[in-house]
Amino acid sequence: xxxxxxxxxxxxxxxxxxxxxxxxxxxxxxxxxxxxxxxxxxxxxxxxxxxxxxxxxxxxxxxxxxxxxxxxxxxxxxxxxxxxxxxxxxxxxxxxxxxxxxxxxxxxxxxxxxxxxxxxxxxxxxxxxxxxxxxxxxxxxxxxxxxxxxxxxxxxxxxxxxxxxxxxxxxxxxxxxxxxxxxxxxxxxxxxxxxxxxxxxxxxxxxxxxxxxxxxxxxxxxxxxxxxxxxxxxxxxxxxxxxxxxxxxxxxxxxxxxxxxxxxxxxxxxxxxxxxxxxxxxxxxxxxxxxxxxxxxxxxxxxxxxxxxxxxxxxxxxxxxxxxxxxxxxxxxxxxxxxxxxxxxxxxxxxxxxxx
Numbered sequence: 001x002x003x004x005x006x007x008x009x010x011x012x013x014x015x016x017x018x019x020x021x022x023x024x025x026x027x028x029x030x031x032x033x034x035x036x037x038x039x040x041x042x043x044x045x046x047x048x049x050x051x052x053x054x055x056x057x058x059x060x061x062x063x064x065x066x067x068x069x070x071x072x073x074x075x076x077x078x079x080x081x082x083x084x085x086x087x088x089x090x091x092x093x094x095x096x097x098x099x100x101x102x103x104x105x106x107x108x109x110x111x112x113x114x115x116x117x118x119x120x121x122x123x124x125x126x127x128x129x130x131x132x133x134x135x136x137x138x139x140x141x142x143x144x145x146x147x148x149x150x151x152x153x154x155x156x157x158x159x160x161x162x163x164x165x166x167x168x169x170x171x172x173x174x175x176x177x178x179x180x181x182x183x184x185x186x187x188x189x190x191x192x193x194x195x196x197x198x199x200x201x202x203x204x205x206x207x208x209x210x211x212x213x214x215x216x217x218x219x220x221x222x223x224x225x226x227x228x229x230x231x232x233x234x235x236x237x238x239x240x241x242x243x244x245x246x247x248x249x250x251x252x253x254x255x256x257x258x259x260x261x262x263x264x265x266x267x268x269x270x271x272x273x274x275x276x277x278x279x280x281x282x283x284x285x286x287x288x289x290x291x292x293x294x295x296x297x298x299x300x301x302x303x304x305x306x307x308x309x310x311x312x313x314x315x316x317x318x319x320x321x322x323x324x325x326x327x328x329x330x331x332x333x334x335x336x337x338x339x340x341x342x343x344x345x346x347x348x349x350x351x352x353x354x355x356x
Contacts (some may be wrong), residue, residue, distance in 0.1 A: 018042050023122040030150025040148060043126055047133035052144040060144035065168045072099035073164040081158050084198050085213030088161060089132030094218045094290060096165040097139050101220035101238040104175040104227055105167030112146040112163055117156030139218040143270040173227060180256035184324040185297045185302035189309055190317040192245055193273040196287035201276055210274050217291035222312045226232040229308035233301035238294050245345045248294055249332045259327020262334040286347045296324060308334045
């Protein structure tokens with residue numbers, strides 16, 4: 001974009017009237033006319049400003065880096081939109097970046113589609129978009145194209161966000177859900193259930209002696225540290241979001257055709273999370289996380305990898321929590337504190353609605 005284009009755009013911005021403090025989303029903001037152009041220019045482009053987005057086309061044109069490319073897509077429908085430790089905007093970036101990172105990828109580009117409900121305060125939208133832009137800058141990714149739609153009042157829940165992400169996997173990195181083998185060790189990067197319980201506590205009005213916050217964070221730099229330390233010794237990585245650790249490990253067991261054994265004493269769970277789950281009748285292993293990962297690795301590199309994870313702020317509470325075993329039934333079992341054993345099954349039904 002040349003200097004004349006910049007001056008023209010600046011003049012248009014000064015001439016327009018968009019009340020970001022008191023205004024609300026109207027159906028005209030999705031009708032394809034001047035109001036929609038104003039919304040896109042003064043809210044979205046202002047926040048996500050970068051050369052690829054500023055091409056202002058219906059697509060983004062970019063060069064591919066050397067290596068294998070990965071792509072992921074996700075949708076975010078959390079309620080409430082703002083919560084301790086984040087909001088739907090930062091969550092959308094972190095969630096998509098982490099989906100790419102779980103394949104060992106360096107995230108490069110994101111897309112963002114917004115479905116806005118008529119009546120949404122423009123101040124809330126601007127806050128969400130600014131948070132999303134800040135999370136993208138911190139993660140080192142660009143939001144390069146997007147879309148906006150407006151639905152009638154009562155047909156949405158403020159805002160829904162759909163994202164897609166593109167990343168690059170370095171040569172020699174092969175991380176996939178079907179690569180777990182008997183004898184592998186299972187690691188988590190930190191305490192479990194923080195995100196889900198923070199959301200539920202806000203809804204239910206629960207309070208704790210300490211502020212419980214969502215763990216919402218981008219984990220690609222932690223993954224990079226892990227790959228540099230363990231290389232091909234990392235077989236599987238997943239972020240245990242909806243359905244929590246239980247669903248994630250059941251998925252892996254099914255994909256790889258193995259069993260999994262956990263040790264309850266090794267699971268890192270905050271006392272306030274455990275207490276809230278007992279109060280609400282929830283199992284912490286079913287509760288969503290948005291800034292944690294599960295890694296299944298070769299036994300001979302597990303201790304070194306654990307040390308590497310603990311050197312990163314997002315892995316400070318990392319722990320080895322179990323191992324992969326031979327099991328034709330592909331069950332996830334847990335040795336309890338009192339010496340018994342129970343099966344950790346998939347979650348049946350909806351335990352925590354609208355959690356991510």
